[in-house]
Amino acid sequence: MALPSFASQSGLVEARLPSGKIASANFQAGKSGQPAVLILHGFLQTHTFPTIVSTMDALSTAGYTVVAPTLSLGISRRNKSLPCEAVHLHALDDDVAEVAFWVRWLMQKGHTRIVLVGHSFGNLQLLAYLGRSPAPAVKQVLMISLTDVEVKQNAQQRAGLAQDLRDRVSRRDHALAEVEFGHCKKYVSPPAGLLSYMRISRQTILDSLAKSAVPIEVIMGGKDDRMGADWVEKLVSRGIAVRVIPGASHFFDNQYEFDLQEAVLQALPGR
Known part of the structure; x- marks a missing residue:
């Protein structure tokens, strides 16, 4: 059964979730023959977060079809980041269900190869999705600033x-x-x-990464002060491919956004 969607062209799209809530995403159609990319924002943020926007722009310019959803967190048409002090009624299962929804949304547009890209805590939501029978169309995952909890x-x-x-x-x-x-x-x-x-703990993250049937690559900033000093070493010790961009922060801001864009494009197939 087709998923109801209120727009199908590039730009802001809206779709009704099984819960009845209206979720939105930024969608850019790309060239045929290249994988589609789903980009997920960090905790409590939206698809307008600068790291997400700059990464999406680079992918779209390179010809990839890209969708960057804003997780509803239980709020229809949510378009602002939520403050920590708000009453949060959402749970991890809700987030995972919405990731699955947008993967199906891409598949219904005919995409048989999908790459998931996450930033910060969004990677943990993607990792939870990977642990719950991900769609066969999901072929690769790139994790930017993978959170150390x-x-x-x-x-x-x-x-x-x-x-x-x-x-x-x-x-x-x-x-x-x-x-x-x-x-x-x-x-x-x-x-x-x-x-x-x-x-979610350090151990569950490391175990899930090692068990994933979908190839995962991690991109970290060399000056990411939101991680433990041994986090990259822990990832590498579990056989995870990690690329470190010297000097970059958790958000790859300033000139490092271009280094991040280059790293993401180099990691993707179809180039």
Whole structure:
């Protein structure tokens, strides 16, 4: 059954999710014969985030079909990043379902080769998707600034918080939790939603990367201060292909956006 879509040309497209929410994406049609690329933004951001926009522009200029969705996070037509202090009712399963939705959306346009590109926490949502029967059309994944979740909280601290959340869920305590999470000093969410993200650890990331049947390549900035000092070494030790761009930050801003664009284009097939 065809997925309802309110636009099919290049530019902003909208589509109704199975939940009934309206999701949007920036779509650029490219040349036939090249893979289509899905680019996913970081946590709480949108497809208008600068790193996403510059990467999409480079791919589109090179002739690739590109779609950059904004995850709804439970909000129809969401077009702004969400503040940490907002009440977050979304969960990882919701994010994964929307990634799958946009992959199917590309497939229904006739694309049989799809590359997933993520930035920051978006990579973890892509990784969760890869662990849940990804579409055969997904042939490759590029992860930009792959998040290290144990920078601000070590494994023991995160395990303690996760156990507290599990206890609250088991006794049906739905009171909002307010915790430090990711880049947020105060993240507000029901326990079950937060727990879905807290289940992600360094170990689960490394294990999922190693088990992925889809080839994965990671692109990191040499001056990314949002990662542990040994994060790149941990990735390499698990056999993950990692390219480090010296001097670049987590966001590959300033002149490093061009180094990122070059690295992404070099990694893609069809060149």
